[in-house]
Amino acid sequence: MSAVALRKRSSPFAAFGPSSIVSPTTPTEIAQILTDTRRYPSPVRPFGSGSSTTRCATANGGTVIDLGExxxxxxxxxxxxxxxxxxxxxxxxxxxxxxxxxxxxxxxxxxxxxxxxxxxxxxxxxxxxxxxxxxxxxxxxxxxxxxxxxxxxxxxxxxxxxxxxxxxxxxxxxxxxxxxxxxxRGFTVQTAHTDFKEFAKLGPRLAVPGSGLKLYLLPFRDHIYMELRRPGTSSGGGKKLAWRLKDWAVYSALPGAARSIAFALPIRQLRYPLIDSLSEAAQTLIGNPFVRSGSNAVEQSGRFRALTGKSRFTYCTWAFPAAEFGAVALAYKLFCKEHYARTGFRCDMPTIAFRLNQDRSALLSPSFDGPMITLSALSTQIDGWDDFVLDFADFAAKHRGVPLFNQTRNVTSEYVSSRFDRRLAFFSRVRRELDPHDRMLNQYFAAYMS
Ligand SMILES: Cc1cc2nc3c(=O)[nH]c(=O)nc-3n(C[C@H](O)[C@H](O)[C@H](O)COP(=O)(O)OP(=O)(O)OC[C@H]3O[C@@H](n4cnc5c(N)ncnc54)[C@H](O)[C@@H]3O)c2cc1C
Incomplete structure (x- = not known):
């Protein structure tokens, strides 16, 4: 047991509320932690990098297993x-x-x-x-x-x-x-942009898995920027420096600038148009010729996608049936404008969307029943964010949204049951069999797994 270090409650983990934090180095040590209920109180929650936006890894009064070592x-x-x-x-x-x-x-x-x-x-x-x-x-x-x-x-x-x-x-x-x-393996990237009304006309075609689809939505500019990926012919894999620059612009410089502008320009009628202009400028970098081809090998090594420091932002994701997404996007634009007019809060970063092809490889997959397109609302500002996330949940429920347990906040257990239905019931049954004493069940999941 010597290699299992019990550390004091330290800042990176404080938000997760544990009374113990352990960093095992072998599976045997993990087994010892799970079976020693006196030394390592329940709930026991595994911890990766802690980038989830929900309380899925929270262990109030329990034990966090940090797998970093x-x-x-x-x-x-x-x-x-x-x-x-x-x-x-x-x-x-x-x-x-x-x-x-x-x-x-x-x-x-x-x-x-x-x-x-x-x-x-x-x-x-x-x-x-x-x-x-x-x-x-x-x-x-x-x-x-x-x-x-x-x-x-x-x-x-x-x-x-x-x-x-x-x-x-x-x-x-x-x-x-x-x-x-x-x-x-190389891929090619094609970019285009349109307004929300034209985009809605794509209708069921959005569900066809022809190319990889990533969208950047700017509701207050009535612009949707599209990034379409197709398998490429070359295995070259793209220019690393150009991809790093794109990464830096989107994941570090833009959120960093948005935070600074919010600080320097408190008048929102001046601040938001400026941030929107910067977001549009970032899109020109995404469309630059050097990132028209790439590869996972180059893209995945992105180092600017950190969630800490000056560029940090928060976000909330829902997935929607792909065939209905055109209409959902249009309604989302109106929702954002209405929410802003009513509360004075709006997200300062572009909303990001991905198409997920149908995926039955996991029982709790959000695209189990068919292709989905996700909407991730992002903000560097926290004041007003909680109310926005609540209203976003109402919006999503009206549009048959599917929540992601690690990325979607403010979802009721009734809504989760209605969307995951028998799959969740089956998962809960297996969970009870494997974990009869609720060793790993925290409050967050207890609400959904009853
Ligand atoms: C600002 C921001 C941006 C994001 N952008 C994206 C994005 O673009 N695309 C996207 O898909 N996601 C995104 N995410 C979500 C996030 O990256 C995912 O939730 C990710 O899967 C979590 O990985 P992690 O290592 O941080 O795991 P954690 O958050 O630490 O854990 C996630 C869950 O997995 C469990 N877990 C972790 N490790 C283990 C293990 N070894 N064994 C058993 N269970 C384990 C935890 O208990 C928890 O329930 C973003 C999150 C934030 C905060």
Whole structure:
């Protein structure tokens, strides 16, 4: 047990409310933590990089298992890589790139951990054939169950691996993951922009998985910027420096500038037009010729997607049926304007959307029933954000939105039951069997898992 360090409540974890924080280095230590209820009080919550925006990893009065020290690459084979859960996607992408390999799927927010991305919803602009969620690419998962048993779950035990992907640390602590990889493959990026009314005319065509689709919505400028990705012919993989510059502009410079402008220009009638102009200027960087081709190997190693420092922002995501998304986007523009007129609050960053292809690889997948398009409202400002998120939840419920347990706030348990229905009931039953004493169940999930 000596390698299990019990640390004092320290700042990065304070928001998660635990009385103990432990950093195991082996699965045996994880099992010891889970079985020692006196020393490590319940609830026990695994922790990746803590980038989720809900209380999914909160452990009030309980124990946080920080997996940051289990961050090694264990094996690289021809089509797979086996890693410990605490490695970040950015780090893994760089290691694989040295071998001429890349992770399948283009994943935003590269600083999250493999464990967090397999156990929680993660979005991407999925190119035809890819499903749009990181977890789908996990072909083998090793987990210590809530009662301390080690389980190995592979593609051959299909129903079990379907439960473990997006299991939010409720069925055990993942300590090893084998992921599908492939040789670095290029893609091409085409950009375009339109207004909300024209976009709505796309109707059901938005559900066709022809190309990867990422959108930047500026409701107050009536502009939607589209980024379409298609498999490329070259394996070159794009210009690293140009992609880094794009990353820096969108994920660091823009939020940083928005925060500074909010500080320097308190009059919102002056502040927001200026920030919107900067957002539009950032779009010209996205459309620049040097980022018209890329690869996951280059994009995933983005280092500017940090969630701390001056550029930090918060956000809330809902997923909507793709075929109805044109109308949803139009209604969203009106919702944002109405909310601003009524409350004086609006999001200062562009809203981001991804199309997720249908994905049945996880029981709690948000696109289980069909292709979805997500809407992530982003803001660097906190005053007024909570009320916005509440109204956004009402808006989403009216438009058949599906919540993501790690990215959507203010969702009632009745609404969750109605959207996940029998899938959630089945997941809850299995959870009760694997965790009869609710060792890993926190308050947040207790509301949904009854
Ligand atoms: C500002 C911001 C921007 C974001 N942008 C995006 C984006 O563009 N696209 C996107 O998809 N997501 C985005 N996210 C969401 C976030 O990256 C995801 O929620 C991610 O999956 C979490 O990874 P993590 O390592 O931080 O995990 P954590 O937040 O630490 O944990 C997530 C969940 O997984 C569980 N867990 C973690 N590790 C393990 C393990 N080893 N075993 C069992 N359970 C485990 C935790 O208990 C928790 O329930 C964003 C979040 C923020 C705050």
């Amino acid at each position: 289990m961050n090694r690459v264990l094996r690289i084979d021809r089509d797979t890589v086996t890693v410990q859960p605490g490695i970040s996607l950015a780090e893994l992408a760089e290691i694989l790139a040295e071998e001429g390999k890349e992770l399948v799927g283009g994943f935003d927010l590269a600083n999250r951990t493999v464990g967090g991305a397999v156990c929680a919803a993660g979005l991407e602009a999925s190119i035809a054939g890819d499903v749009g969620q990181f977890a789908a690419h996990a072909v083998k998962i090793k987990v210590v169950s809530p009662t301390g048993r080690k389980l190995v779950v592979g593609d051959s035990s299909k129903s079990l691996i379907t439960l473990l992907r997006l299991s939010y640390g409720l069925l055990g602590v993942v300590y090893e993951v084998t992921l599908r990889i492939r040789p670095v």
